[in-house]
Amino acid sequence: MNIQKKFEQIERFGTDWKRLLIRGSIMLCVGAMLVIAALFKPDVMLLSTREFSWLPAVAFVILTVGLLECFDAFIAKELRDFFLNLQNGVFDVVVAFLIIASVGEDPSRLNLMIAAFLMVKGILRTIIAHATQMPHKISTMIGACVSFLLGLLIWLEWPSSSAWFLAVGLSADIGFRGWSLMMFGFWVKMQKAKELAS
Numbered sequence: 001m002n003i004q005k006k007f008e009q010i011e012r013f014g015t016d017w018k019r020l021l022i023r024g025s026i027m028l029c030v031g032a033m034l035v036i037a038a039l040f041k042p043d044v045m046l047l048s049t050r051e052f053s054w055l056p057a058v059a060f061v062i063l064t065v066g067l068l069e070c071f072d073a074f075i076a077k078e079l080r081d082f083f084l085n086l087q088n089g090v091f092d093v094v095v096a097f098l099i100i101a102s103v104g105e106d107p108s109r110l111n112l113m114i115a116a117f118l119m120v121k122g123i124l125r126t127i128i129a130h131a132t133q134m135p136h137k138i139s140t141m142i143g144a145c146v147s148f149l150l151g152l153l154i155w156l157e158w159p160s161s162s163a164w165f166l167a168v169g170l171s172a173d174i175g176f177r178g179w180s181l182m183m184f185g186f187w188v189k190m191q192k193a194k195e196l197a198s
Contacts, residue, residue, distance in 0.1 A: 021185035024181030034057060043164075047104075066096060069085045069092060071089075073085035095113065107162075118148065119151035122144040125144035135187045140180045143176030
């Protein structure tokens with residue numbers, strides 16, 4: 001089997017509705033658990049630092065999601081999917097790396113970066129969902145608006161500028177991205193069912 005056929009098989013794996021649904025479900029559950037953990041146990045000590053709350057754990061999740069998006073870019077068949085996934089993946093990996101590398105310093109240094117990350121992610125997802133008329137546009141836009149609002153609240157330092165609120169904002173973003181991915185997985189499933197029926 002030549003390399004092109006192997007590449008085409010991997011690309012079909014990238015749009016498999018079961019994989020999208022499982023990945024989205026995991027992101028939604030992990031995001032929700034981290035939000036709950038940051039709200040109810042904000043002074044947890046991870047990586048030998050108490051001031052960062054759940055931020056190191058959230059950063060590792062974002063790093064994993066970013067690496068998966070880079071993999072999605074690698075297996076993308078169309079150029080637009082390649083660039084979209086690559087941009088999202090690299091953005092996630094860089095921000096996650098900066099959070100992890102900053103552990104042990106003052107967590108307030110990360111406020112503006114995390115606010116900008118959430119606001120830019122929210123704006124880009126809203127524009128892309130609207131411009132491409134995605135079939136699951138509403139779920140994507142709701143999650144994007146929540147991410148933008150959380151980024152704005154972090155920038156305004158309301159209700160808090162503490163690391164636990166940074167962790168809540170990033171965790172909620174992960175959860176909403178998972179929810180959008182699940183909606184996309186359900187849409188892909190319906191499309192495949194229509195193809196089989198016709």
